[in-house]
Amino acid sequence: MFLIIGKNDxxxxxxxxxxxxxxxxHLNQFIIHAALxxxxxxxxxxSNMYLKTVDKFNDLYVSAYVTAxxxxxxxxxxxxxxxxxxxxxxEVHENIVKAMTNPLFDVFRNFPTAFDAKVKQSAKKxxx
Numbered sequence: 596m597f598l599i600i601g602k603n604d605x606x607x608x609x610x611x612x613x614x615x616x617x618x619x620x621h622l623n624q625f626i627i628h629a630a631l632x633x634x635x636x637x638x639x640x641x642s643n644m645y646l647k648t649v650d651k652f653n654d655l656y657v658s659a660y661v662t663a664x665x666x667x668x669x670x671x672x673x674x675x676x677x678x679x680x681x682x683x684x685x686e687v688h689e690n691i692v693k694a695m696t697n698p699l700f701d702v703f704r705n706f707p708t709a710f711d712a713k714v715k716q717s718a719k720k721x722x723x
Contacts, residue, residue, distance in 0.1 A: 607706070644683055679721040
């Protein structure tokens with residue numbers, strides 16, 4: 596599960612990327628929201644955007660990336676792949692910047708389908 600969370604903890608984008616092998620339903624969302632508090636504590640103390648693994652629940656890990664605009668990228672996964680996850684976050688961050696600089700982009704509407712395709716392509720390249 597991958598989630599982009601904007602300012603004021605508003606979810607902006609959600610995708611199931613196959614980073615968790617077993618189906619755990621809506622538990623992913625609870626895991627991410629529990630880790631969000633940890634991200635909010637660690638982000639101001641870190642000089643890096645990529646915070647690595649910030650939380651663990653049973654055999655699941657939560658990795659986070661915080662942009663300069665305080666947009667949090669959160670990923671639930673069950674395998675350790677720090678380099679792949681970091682590269683995935685960097686590529687998605689670049690795509691977020693491209694989408695948000697489009698004058699027709701509306702933050703209150705969903706990201707365009709082209710953005711969704713790019714996220715899934717990045718996941719295949721770096722995570723799966």
